[in-house]
Amino acid sequence: MFTGIIEELGTIGTMDRRPDSMRLTVFADTVLAGTRTGDSIAVNGVCLTVTAMTDASFCADVMHETIRRSSFKDIRSGSRVNLERAVQMGGRMGGHIVSGHIDGTGTISRIDKDGIAQVYHIGAAPELLEYIVEKGSVAIDGISLTVVAVTNREFSVSVIPHTLGNTTLTEKQTGTCVNLETDIVGKYVKKFTGPHEGKSGSLSWDMLLENGF
Numbered sequence: 001m002f003t004g005i006i007e008e009l010g011t012i013g014t015m016d017r018r019p020d021s022m023r024l025t026v027f028a029d030t031v032l033a034g035t036r037t038g039d040s041i042a043v044n045g046v047c048l049t050v051t052a053m054t055d056a057s058f059c060a061d062v063m064h065e066t067i068r069r070s071s072f073k074d075i076r077s078g079s080r081v082n083l084e085r086a087v088q089m090g091g092r093m094g095g096h097i098v099s100g101h102i103d104g105t106g107t108i109s110r111i112d113k114d115g116i117a118q119v120y121h122i123g124a125a126p127e128l129l130e131y132i133v134e135k136g137s138v139a140i141d142g143i144s145l146t147v148v149a150v151t152n153r154e155f156s157v158s159v160i161p162h163t164l165g166n167t168t169l170t171e172k173q174t175g176t177c178v179n180l181e182t183d184i185v186g187k188y189v190k191k192f193t194g195p196h197e198g199k200s201g202s203l204s205w206d207m208l209l210e211n212g213f
Contacts, residue, residue: 007083041060071105080168106178108174108178111172134147
C-alpha cells in the first residue's frame with residue numbers, strides 16, 4: 001500500500017524484455033534505505049517486488065498483465081520514474097490510499113497554466129472515468145492528485161510547483177501516456193452497489209443520497 005507521495009526520481013537501467021514479461025533494473029538512492037529483497041516499491045505507480053539489490057539499484061520483474069495495463073510497454077533505458085516505498089504503519093498519510101495496481105492508462109491532451117499551478121487534462125476510457133469524481137483522488141504515474149473536473153472524455157488535475165519539481169510530471173508533454181489508478185474506495189462502493197441498482201427497496205445511489213451519504 002502506498003500514499004502517492006513520491007520520494008524520489010529513479011532512472012531505468014538495463015531492461016530484459018521477453019515476449020510476455022520484462023526484468024527491470026532501476027537506479028535509485030532514497031528508496032533503497034531499509035529496503036530488502038521481497039519488499040514493494042511503486043515505480044510510476046506500479047507496485048513491483050524487489051527481486052535483487054545493489055548499493056545503487058534494485059531489480060524487479062514485470063508480468064504480462066502489468067505491461068498490458070500500464071505505460072511500461074513504452075518505457076526505455078534512461079527513462080526517469082517516480083519511486084515510492086510501501087507506507088509504514090504509524091506514518092503520515094499525506095496523499096490517499098494507493099494500491100499500486102494500475103487500472104489503465106490515459107493520455108495528456110492539454111496542459112494549461114493557472115497561476116502558480118499547471119493544469120493537466122487527461123483523456124481516458126469511459127470505464128476509468130466512471131470512477132473519477134470532481135475533488136476526488138486519482139494517482140497519475142503514482143502521484144496522488146486531486147481531480148479538478150471530469151467530462152465524458154477526460155479529467156483534469158491541478159499541480160503545484162513542488163510536485164512538478166519532484167516528479168516526472170515536469171517532463172510530460174501533450175500526447176504522453178500515463179498510468180492511472182482510480183480511487184480504491186470508489187471501486188469497492190461501485191462493486192457492492194452495482195448489482196442492486198434499479199431494484200426497489202435495495203441499496204442504490206439514490207437511496208444513499210437521500211440518507212445523507
